[in-house]
Amino acid sequence: MESLRESARAAAHPERSVLVIFGATGDLNKRKLIPALYHLHVNRRLPEGLLIVGSARSAVSDDDFRRQMREAIERFSRGGIGNEAEWSRFADLLHYIPANYREPDSYLRMKDRLYKLEREHSTEGRRVLYLAIPPDQYAPVARQIAVAGLAGRHQETGGWTRLVVEKPFGTDLDTARQLNRELHEFFDESQIYRIDHYLGKETVQNILVFRFGNAVFEPIWNRRYVDYVQITAAETVGVESRGGYYEQAGALRDMFQNHLLQLVCMTAMEPPAFFAADAVHDEKAKVLHAIRPISPDEAVRGQYGAGEINGKPVPGYRQEEGVDSGSTTETYAALKLWIDNWRWQGVPFYLRSGKRLAKRVTEIAIHFKKPPLSFFQSCAAVDGLGSNVLVMRIQPDEGVSLTFEVKPPGPEVCVNSLSLDFDYEVAFGAAPPEAYETLLVDALRGDSTLFTRQDWVELAWSLLTPLIDAWHKTRSDFIPGYPAGSWGPKEADAFIEKDGHHWRKL
Numbered sequence: 001m002e003s004l005r006e007s008a009r010a011a012a013h014p015e016r017s018v019l020v021i022f023g024a025t026g027d028l029n030k031r032k033l034i035p036a037l038y039h040l041h042v043n044r045r046l047p048e049g050l051l052i053v054g055s056a057r058s059a060v061s062d063d064d065f066r067r068q069m070r071e072a073i074e075r076f077s078r079g080g081i082g083n084e085a086e087w088s089r090f091a092d093l094l095h096y097i098p099a100n101y102r103e104p105d106s107y108l109r110m111k112d113r114l115y116k117l118e119r120e121h122s123t124e125g126r127r128v129l130y131l132a133i134p135p136d137q138y139a140p141v142a143r144q145i146a147v148a149g150l151a152g153r154h155q156e157t158g159g160w161t162r163l164v165v166e167k168p169f170g171t172d173l174d175t176a177r178q179l180n181r182e183l184h185e186f187f188d189e190s191q192i193y194r195i196d197h198y199l200g201k202e203t204v205q206n207i208l209v210f211r212f213g214n215a216v217f218e219p220i221w222n223r224r225y226v227d228y229v230q231i232t233a234a235e236t237v238g239v240e241s242r243g244g245y246y247e248q249a250g251a252l253r254d255m256f257q258n259h260l261l262q263l264v265c266m267t268a269m270e271p272p273a274f275f276a277a278d279a280v281h282d283e284k285a286k287v288l289h290a291i292r293p294i295s296p297d298e299a300v301r302g303q304y305g306a307g308e309i310n311g312k313p314v315p316g317y318r319q320e321e322g323v324d325s326g327s328t329t330e331t332y333a334a335l336k337l338w339i340d341n342w343r344w345q346g347v348p349f350y351l352r353s354g355k356r357l358a359k360r361v362t363e364i365a366i367h368f369k370k371p372p373l374s375f376f377q378s379c380a381a382v383d384g385l386g387s388n389v390l391v392m393r394i395q396p397d398e399g400v401s402l403t404f405e406v407k408p409p410g411p412e413v414c415v416n417s418l419s420l421d422f423d424y425e426v427a428f429g430a431a432p433p434e435a436y437e438t439l440l441v442d443a444l445r446g447d448s449t450l451f452t453r454q455d456w457v458e459l460a461w462s463l464l465t466p467l468i469d470a471w472h473k474t475r476s477d478f479i480p481g482y483p484a485g486s487w488g489p490k491e492a493d494a495f496i497e498k499d500g501h502h503w504r505k506l
Helices: 006-011 027-042 060-078 085-090 102-121 135-147 173-184 200-211 243-268 279-291 424-428 436-443 453-474 490-497
Strands: 016-020 052-056 094-098 128-131 160-165 192-194 227-235 301-304 305-309 313-316 332-338 348-354 359-367 389-395 401-408 414-423 482-484
Touching: 016 027, 016 102, 027 052, 027 060, 027 085, 027 436, 052 102, 060 085, 060 094, 094 102, 102 135, 128 135, 128 401, 128 436, 135 160, 135 173, 200 389, 227 243, 243 279, 243 332, 243 348, 243 359, 243 453, 279 453, 301 490, 332 490, 414 424
Parallel strands: 016 052, 016 128, 052 094, 128 160, 160 192, 227 348, 301 482
Antiparallel strands: 227 359, 301 332, 305 313, 332 348, 359 389, 389 401, 401 414
């Protein structure tokens, strides 16, 4: 299956530029960004002449920074360092500028050092500024960057500046709007690249190729043939060391506002008039506009208790570090969405996500309607026949499967369910690239297709903020529980079964 934007990427040659990573000594850079950049370097996908400049409060030298990044690559990169000559060439790209983000003078010193590097390497004022820092620092740091003259809206040299902002982008509709206003004081919308790493996953991009690149599927991708849609994002891990953050977030903010609603849009959107960033963003925004306001009656929450994961006992959420002993923060949520447009009217979209569930899996399952009249009985000891189900597996076993009914060998005329499977790694001989590899290259190229536009962020928050507020107002000492290692609270099963459906057994 061809990558969604291979031809577009080939045509857009990235220019010689500087990538500045704020928060360079933090976990995000060490675990994701630097390993991704190193893998891109090894595979010759970084633009020629790229400089990578780390910045954080620690007063370390370039050589110390390089040693720290080498340790991060050895620990977190698939394949590790590998060839020493490759590492030596990559290390030459790395530089470090210490900065206290709360001190304006730090930005002026950064500007002087950055300008010197840009002159030495002829990058002509082309820079990507990546905010790998706590969310409450996005706006203050962006402001100081601009005040120091690094926003780069009008560069005589023809340079440009792009600002990459991590999630979470706000905590509700009001805070997201406020953050957008603050960033737009100094950066145009075209300069702002809001990351949702799910969009960088190769299998997410392939959703559109699968739909719009195959004539056999698009004609049945609508209310006439689709009974309902299930989207699952299940994790076996708990909150780990992020208890303090998760207490303020919960499953709705952490997973639904960004990742799951993005998957809904990729599944439900209309074909864009042409493949370009704004055309794709327009169609995704139309999906959010069409989603009916979410009633608390069409949502379920839960919180994991003690249990077992892979045969090992694990604590309940309230026993995790940084979590209040009486917390009512949801670690699981399930929603039913209705998309009120011509294509999807009357088709429910069921979304579920949770921590400490039985299996790590993210998938989209399209359940098609059953034939209007069945002549055959099931070979299994169950009543009725199964429906055709198309499953797009996002992780960990990336691929696509289609379930259909067949007659097994033998004299009896009955049917069983079997599936055709496409496995990404088997088909292409390699695992798909990490999401951050794709997104970093796109930011350097200036392709914002897989990033999130302002209106989408605010529309997503406008859908979920009323539900968040409703849950907050009705909080008490009770929240439905589920044992770690299960598939969520029993209330979630009852929630979907009242419609005559069942959650997929994964």
